[in-house]
Amino acid sequence: MSTTIVSTKLYIPSPRSQAVLRPRLIERLNEGLRLHRKLTTISASAGSGKTTLLSQWIGGCPQPVAWLSLEKEDREPSRFLAYLLAALQSIGVDIEERMVSTLHSPSPHPLPIEAIIMAMLNHITAKPDGVILVLDDYHVLDSKPIDRALGFLIEHMPPQMHMVIASRKDPDLPLARLRARNQLTEVRTPDLRFTSMETSEFMCHVMGLDLSGEDAALIASRTEGWIAGLQLAALSLQGHPDAAGFIRSFSGSHRNVLDYLIEEVLQQQPESVLDFLLRTSILDRLCGSLCEYVLQREDGGSPMAAVSGQETLEYLERANLFIVPLDNERRWYRYHHLFSDALRQRLARKGNDAADGKRIVEKLHRRASDWHERHDFGLEAFQHAVAAQDVDRAARLMEGEGMPLIFRGAIHPVLNWLDSLPKAELDARPALYVMHASALLMVGQMNGVERKLQAAEVHLPAEDDGNMRDLIGHIASIRATLAVSKHQPEVIMTESQRALEYLSPHNLPVRTASMWTLGYAYQLRGDRDAAGRAYEEAAAISQKIGHFMIAMMATLGLGLLQEADNQLYAAAVTYRRVLELAGDPPPPAACEAHLGLARICREWNDLDAAERHGLKALQLAAQFEQTDRAVACEVFFARLKLLRGEVSEAAAMLAKADRLARQQQFMSQLPFIAEAQVLVLLQQGNFNEASQLAQEHGLRLSQARVLLAKGDAGAALPIIEPLLAQMEAKEWADEHEQLKVMVVLALALHAQGDKLKAARIAANAVAKAEPGGFIRLFIDEGLPMQELLRAAAASQPIREAAGTQPMHDYLKKLLHAFEIDGPESADKSSPSQLQLAESLIEPLTRRELEVLRLIAQGLSNRQISEKLFVALSTVKGHNRIIFDKLQATRRTEAVARARELGLL
Template structure:
């Protein structure tokens, strides 16, 4: 059967290459991607890059058929298309008249560009399978056409790998739209829609499982749908639908592996034993010197090797491709697979990555190597973070091996915690009996290892009580003879458990000792675990300088530079977010919050939401703050919650309600905390309990409740509730003390006691200045701004800070800004630059002699400037001149 042909000049063309491909029988409408193509086609270049089977042609075809204004020009490239044929097809696709007789193909891009510039509207061209266009002349011509078509060409490219075009030029000019394999991946809901289109209905859990196995790969999902049709046991098929399933294996072999050169296939074959692989690891596994280049080439050519970031860069293999490669490796040479795992174990051990090293040693059946890693490096394995599944399954040790070396069962138990906790617990029990038969120092050492694995098990299970108990037991075992590294690991676990329980004092005491031991022993996991949590405690308590110093030291550790970072790093980022927020730097705080990824730590997630809610409040986004707060509370629902976290949630919500003017609801939010405090009072206490709440309220609750009274216009009631704040106890939160002090100054001012307001405000400034607190002042907006402005007139030792705070409260008010008073008449003469400088000093309590010393001027010169300022501002004394300057916006 002969295809229809189109004749352009002397070149016969296949009409099928110029036609939009028909839609598949079952398709899923990718609304987001279609919109992205619409917006991309408004610019010069759009590229859709993905390996075989990622639905590039299906997506482009759907967009071409639905596009407003009719389908674009379409061209499907075939292998072997050379420049002459390619340009003939382009001319036909763009409906441009044939070139004059005798013209050469070398001039064709120029003639096309000239023709396009004469068109009134841009024209769109889709070139599918662009990776098959390899003729250098054709590629150079496309570049020329894009540069000289006068913005009249919109090129949309579908390709399996990065097109050989100068995309960097368009990327830098923000004229490039890119859709990659990650964008083409199906979401779980789209996978369910695709299956339903094939008449297949699966439980949501099976759809999610299939989606995870395929990583959203459209071809894999379509092949699964075909296999599931009429299958009697869909759950069994999904469970066995791996990369070595015949339909998947055949597709990958033909479409991905067949076109690779031998050196790249060798890298894949050997590198598949690792879940994440770097250039150096490739070199250790293959003996080649150019591992990073080869991995980058594999990513470019297949799209199924993806960069995961980090320094040095790392890559991972698509799950199904990795499964196929490992199955082939096991079938061809099981001994080679074990050798590769041993090489990987040695490589990870040399780089202080004991968890990865132990897993590879176990996979290689190198029991002695695995036990050596566990015995020598167990402190670096705590706190235990369950790893993802190893590329190869880890074979269980034999009974005889465990009897001879019960430590091997402990290693296997630790390895199984992430994937199969029940099996891990069973191996712990299996190790117990032969472990008890050990003697001497080896028995003591086994006891420490078993305690460490029990602690890891408790950490994985999330039982805070069990974690505290296991950590205390481990600390008791290592304290008599363990080195600093081992003590620090136990202290880190105990401190983390106490922090989770809300015991900030106990956590801080243990973490301080743990950090000292860890730093003395050398950088290891305990430095990160102790330091990150200690930084957060310091930040929450307002020790901002210490918190920032510790957090930055922690984040400089190599583990926090790794693309797959331990959750401990998130505590350090959260500490820096608190520091930045308290210092009035919300943008910096938002950046740190974005980096504080909580992983599976629910309490850390709650703390992140609390800080995020407060940042929304600072921006004036009260609704957004409440939504974040509600989501954080929902995530903690049904989980044990530290008392200070629950209290913090209530106080933040009460402050939100107060800022919104809903003081009754704010008090209702605080009521459970007030009732709890009342119930905790000794029953024989003679003093009556005030109706507004007991005087022994927790300080944050008392301050929040006082704020509701001040907002309701009752400063006397607010003053009665305020806690003592001037002489803080160790552990008191400085931010809460500052809040209480500011409220005391505001209530005194409202009650007409200006002298007391001035004295209190000076004490607040003295407390805030050393650590750099700014936010607590700025959040109050105009009331505190007015108080600070009056304080300048009264004289202060902190006039630069007060000046800065006045400017900050003017820029960022917590509520709607009041209408500004109209400025007074302008002065008759403008102040000179030097006079303006002197005027700024007049806000302070410095004398003329001190101002002269600050400015390196004579006293007489300063006096002359002051007289000129008084004359120009129509003032007779310093305070009047400063007031007048503020009215004129000179200060």
């Protein structure tokens, strides 16, 4: 469900027909556009005319302008970004619906703010015309996340974009850096002050007062050119018998002046208008029917019985009583912020005492909440209920009739309210503890979740009140989600089943989340059939109710199952479906889909695509808190570097991943890290350490690899053969792991001299791998596998297995891949080559092997530099290192030595 966009916040205030023109300030704003500066700030005190100046400037501006009037509720990042995108859409920027939907997803992960902004900027870059974005009243946000987001936006803005910020204080942005780069235009309080001439024009032509030049200069001096003060003074002067005397006695600070002048203005209003102003001052936006509903007495009457709300609003506008229209139809308005502040202070003093005034204010907020609820403004209804201190009503509105407000992008307003409640209120309503835990989970504050759940359990009622079972189910569902991040199958299973047992059949959002966590538990256990059924059910229901986050996660689970079953083509389609559901920009949870596509592209030998998806996965994983996804991405990139021969870089990445996993207690990642480290150690010829590491982590396949590398295939076979038998006996064995074991077993048999059995195992492996299009699985094994496949291709087992044309074509494709993958596979040495290479002082890197092969082909240093796109000096540097490592003094000696070691 989406947050309702109030279109009046995007309305550009129309220039006043009788406003004082300010050409010197308009020219300064235009200068910022001419010089292609990134940012204009109009930073001045309240009532200085910031909005009026902007409306004048925009009226003559040839470029499209996106306007956003901000209010304190917009400090919620998802709400702010939703309005920002809506403002840009209003001037024709192409914002995809999937991009907007990301803001309203009930995700347990932090909002991908930078990804959203980058996607938005990509759409703006596609527009040929310039774009101006205006943020009015920015000071009301006071939000560090939004400050950081705008700083990022400004840093990456395309040349055709310009931003304007109007604020009562300097925004917390890198203004000094922008100023130093001449990328900032500034308009401040002294610039906005009316001069004596402008004051005289304002008083005479706008406010209709006939003042002498001396009086106009005096009032300009007393107000220091403060426009709101001048307007208030002019309203007080209208009808005053001694205007000159009033001006001479006028003095005081802005705040005191404001209080005094508003008092003067209010005293001149009819009682009915005064009552209207005071009672509607609690509203951030006003329309006729809302005002009438708030003013209505309990007996159905109204203090404004003779005048409608709409007529009163129009009267206030005509009377210049600090009211601002928010649309062209004059249906929605707001009060000047200072005016409404003063009205609210006066309203709080109504009644016989402070308690009486408090009751009046709360009653008005309660009626405002009721009106907003009736008109489907859920967040506004909730906020007025909070202001009314009506905990029961606020709690009900927070629940949102099956789809809580936190699932609709209003996480922080709910969190702020829950944080403000006394413990006694929470103890009396354990459902609030549960919602608090859910909200904390969604913003990534994992540490506080369990404490809230335990508090809820302590205060559950002794008897079921009709909601207790659903509450117990929700608690279990949250615990299951916590356990997912820790990969704890037994805990996930227990809590998911408990959740589904207790949850109401009608509580579909939480039930689908529990179905997804249940599927993940089955997947961790290896029961892929049960996992698939749970994922399919969760995906179907969540898509039907619009719970796209669970639809995405369940679909992701299906892709992981397909990948484990060696169905790489089907898995790739499913992962792309996950990215479609995720939208643009995707939430952090979509990192797993990119990581899956990276693994598949790597297996298909499309290394560029693998790296692209891997980088996207890493960027998204970095937005997670307390999950191991970033570690998993680091391991993938380390293996990619190892594949390219960058052994030392791979080792460094794996060491970093190991440290992070141990610090964060991501123990489930340690075996994957160790498996990759064993491969690195084998590349470095460090067999003893590789063997110790494999034994320490119980990596039987890695142990067999170490023995093969040492040339002891006889010792490797007793490890691999039972391992394969165990996998074949398991009903839900991981097909991908089984395929890897078959490949290593074929290599061991071939090295042991059992050519026929090796060919048969190789034939089965090729047949098993063909539907998924595996390539790297074979060519990563280097020359031994190439020789095995060549020999097996001529043998009866392979010819029998390759009886179909697709199988025959696949085998040819594999053998061809070995030929074109020379530089990448050249350092995947056979055991005998590794033993010979031990005589080297230091192994050759992948790049050095590449240069050595080109030397052997007879290419000159310049030809090598051109072929590899590197500097000539770089090639010469490689030559010196190669000669040193091979203990040679010239090219011919180096090539001969390399052939002797089996490197060529």
